[in-house]
Amino acid sequence: MKNKLKNIPFNVAEIELVYKNQVDPKMRPIVTSSKNAHAVFRAVWDDNRIDLVEEFKIILLAQNNTVIGVSNIATGSTTQCLADPKIVFGICLKSNAAGICLAHNHPSGNTAASPSDISLTHKFCEGARIFGIKVWDHIIITRHGYSSMNDDALMPNFD
Template identity: 45%
Template sequence: MTKEFHTNISQITLQYQRKVKANERPKISSALRAYQLFRANWDDMTINLFEEFKILLLDRNNCCMGIVPIAKGGVSGVTVDPKLIFASALKARACGIILGHNHPSGGLKASSADKAITRKIVQGAHYLDISILDHLIVTDDEYYSMADDNLVSFTL
């Protein structure tokens, strides 16, 4: 084989930079605690402007390894690519995921699209042996937990 054959391909790297020691990670023991972490990491200037979708990645002890912004959308919706969620979780070696997105309107009712994407992500996560623990709808001062309403397979 020629050397040229080997150099004409893209290099793919996987990196996860840990900034906090495992024993210093915040533990997620409730939907309220997950909301508090999401809210502390949501931009006050945009939470009521457009929809964003983020995930919390959790280790085996439900301690937060990090938060990953997945997508930004418009005033009334955001398109979520599950591949980005799973790539992030696999890269960090996460055991659990909490999904979160905001509703700029301030409404806390889960739409049919919210429920559909949650089902799709739960199904994909099952094959990867990753738990989807919850999907929160976040507003500037409240939240809604799909796990609390038994709309995801796993609860905290």
């Protein structure tokens, strides 16, 4: 957008946020447990990559825990994946999400949360709290199963 003021020698970009959810609310799944969240994640996870590289995804939830959408956040290496909080929270804010579920896969097949998984989850929970967003769970997915940090009592309690 060109600056309409005379004698100012610069241009600036106009930033516009647009959000349109084309999915009928009656057709959206509801996430009420780790089992529901795992089913949603597995429906969108690429089976050809689950044993190859780590990927990080989020489920975005409305106030009533209906799924607004799923977003692919990052793809990493065989042993790690760096999820940028700016990307995660930008997507949360743009979609007006009230809550999220985090997930990443372990190509090794081990569903146990590592110390770095737990630390990252706690950081996301702290950041989400600032925005009034609830992090419901962090699911670790493999081809043969999953674990839930919420079910395993590894989620921080900020309430």
